Amino acid sequence: MNTDYDVIVAGGGLAGTIAAQSVSYYSKQKLSILVIDRSTQFTPGQKNISGWTCGDAVSKETVDFMTERIKIPWTEPEIEHHVKGVMAFSPDRETSIPFDGDGYMLNRQKLPEVQNQRAQKMGVKFDFEINLTGLLYEGNQVTGVQGIDNKTKQPYKKTGKIVIDATGITSMLRNQIQNTTKIERKIDRRDIESTGRHIMYFEKGEQDPSEFDPDYCIIHLDQDIAPGGYGWVFPKGENKVNIGLGVEKTILDKRNKRLGKNDNVSSLIEEYLHRNKAIKNPRLSTDPIDKNNATGNFQVSVRRQNDCLVANGYMLVGDSAWMPKPLDAGGIGPALVAGTLIGKVVAEAIESGDVTERGLWKYNKEFINEYGYKTAGLEIFRRLIQTLTNDQISYGMKHFLGNLDVEAISKGEHPDFSALSKIGMMIRGALNKKLADGLRFTTQVNSWLTKHYYNFPETPDGFERWQKELHEKLDESNVKLEAYYN
Template sequence: MNPDYDVIIAGGGMAGLITAASVAHYSNQRARVLVVDRNPAAEPGKKTRNGWTCGDAVSRNSLSYLASNLGIQYGRPEVEHDVKGIYVYSPDHKTKVLFEGEGHLLNRKLAPRRQVKDAQKLGVEFMWGATAERLLAEDGSIAGITGRDSEGEPFRANAKAVIDATGSSSVLRRFLPIESYIEREIDMDDIEATGRYILEFDRGAEDETYFTPEYCLIHLDQYIAAAGYAWVFPKGQNKVNIGLGVSKSGLDRRNRRFNKQDNLQNLIDEYVKANPVIKNPRLAHGEADEENAKGNWQVPVRRQNDCMVANGFAVVGDAAWLPRPLDAGGIGPSIYASVILGKVVAAALEANDTGQESLWGYNVEYMKTHGFQMASFEVLRRYLQTLTNEQINYGMKHFLSEEDIQAITDRKHPDFNRTQFFNPAMWFRVLGDLNLARGLRYTAKKSQTLVTHNLEYPESPGRFAAWRDHLRAELRETVEKFKPLDALQ
């Protein structure tokens, strides 16, 4: 029996739509591609009833990668604002590090509309208002999906490959009905609750550590954003995406320490109120922000799924746990992964083989292009959760060299060479917080080990189990070493 489609993509968010366009592009529009999405056609990409909740930031390099590979170039109005980079600030606002180069703030409500048009031009079909509920399996391979259409009626569609882009808590991944190396469940400590406002405001005090239209700002602060971070991302001279992310366990520990009962929304409101630049804040209005000015979301903050393919199946976007562990940024990783996945799937269709081995190149190319750093960033995230604000202040002030800052700017793990005892000029500062220096050195060495290991990702499934077991052993050591901070100071 001939399948109904070559590829079915469950989920029409950022990753799903780019993957659809990529399959169509690399197959020279010969592949029949269907996107199944729960939203109505008038609201593509909507994440929850609260809207299109996102930090909205993406690097220029990521959009350039999309343009150079698929010929898709974004502009106004889906690109709302341009920035020169991201500054990460210490809790006392006295030390800053440039985290990345030039970038953009998207309007996440308008961007999916543009993406849908791009995909439709390439022949991609859509089923709106439909829910993908279950994967169909045949002879050890995924062969389609079942679900309910916009009228609530059951439907069934067959395909040579199904791509899951339904988000971090994906039912399709969790109940994958065939044997696979794909991890189905994520540890709750690797999930952060995030929330944000899109606000218009009057300018109060001038303080670039709290707001500047030229840079995105990230604030590390264990009191206001326990085991996470807070952000101020400009969307204009008097408009901002402002919010924060916390881990549930980190927030629980913080509340116990300070005898508080704060929740995510309390903390966001406190963060906005404490910003001296933002005066008379009000929810952004106008059609471009309607139903999207306030919202919250759950974001995975670990390395990507160690294996992202199975026979006839692949995961992408949050369903593959792609957001970066340090800043929960998911747009950039999803762009890289979606383009790569589409190319690999198109080649598999051309070869008439969508088995695990034919799709394996997605794992390999993504790891070598973008994913090789993520396990090391996961380790650094775990270490930061053990530090007090005072230690973060001290470390950023005394232990970050120009080389470390450049590495961070390039999204590489810093070496923290200033923490080494063979540097006599740093002995006094190292002794000022010896445990901090040792912890930073440990994370740097572990990072080098993990990057080397990830760049040796197996070219075929046969060596994967041994590679995975070694990775897990390395990471298990860091989990045992870096116990979360219970007593913030």
């Protein structure tokens, strides 16, 4: 196959630029790689018009995963601040649960600049201001991308042996893919969180570690403040913060009806900021490294990754594959894991001359074994949590979460709530008993799902059966969860 490049990376955001560097690393810089993005060269990796909207938090563990394997170090200025973990507060604020583990607060605007310089040094080429609209095909094989060059307003086409789609949650390449029935194109609206945040400086108000802590990323669970999601106060320094929240739209509508309000994400954030007594006189950051990025709204998926991540000549990575973790919408970690893994599979596939679905299939297995085995269980767990009242969440956090459960959640896994059977008789209130039943149920389903993911087929042949069984289980579980709580 004669192509413009060996590998085309569509989307030069976080996942795309890691993937490009990973391909370069594993191919010992032998493969030609082009990264294409619609942002300008001066604003690389910008997600949308409101900037690089993100909570900016990532665990050290996933950064180390990347650094150890493909030798990409992250330092200052892309790392802005260090934290010791995440602290989750119950709606009544009586329970705080520390999920310990070192982490970083990133500067998402600076990060792509640094990444791109590093990638360019490795020989990766970039085309900016290209709006990609679709894939090119030869028969049943993806052979490139097409779109519009925003600089010249001319049609744009580039061919490659493999296209890595890293264009984020709204991917038009995935939405319209024509050479596969295995890749899902769209997702349920209820699997998307509407989110927003500000990056702000402030004066210190009341000393209250449940409202601001320079060492911990604070999460507030509260169905009135952030229905179907959570509010966050993530420190970027002693007096700098990333503060925001995410909601699920249908649950927000119900909450508005219940409270007789008409709130949206932006009004909820203002209210959330206003009631924080530790943050006085907040103002949006005007630092050059936050330019065009101090405030913004965007969306993030909270479900399992796409059931299949590859087609002939095509692979998905990052948000385009719905990789953010269902429980907390953390998408940087899985993007680092997948972006790291993808390079080896790509280099080997091109080397062996098999860039078909079969030749790329290994990537599915490798991502699942490293990370993706747990996401379907967390999707079911998240659905359960979203249906709870504030009282149930407060009760559950106080009485149902043992040390092992906290440890499991820290590792991003579904807890097994082993203590629940022992305290069964002592649970107070019908709704809390229902919650305990729900947790036992999601634990059971999670264990089935995890096994099922570890049995993901070795080749494309067994996929249809595997996916059918997966969907039967998910559908059955969703019906049961709805019956519990409606």
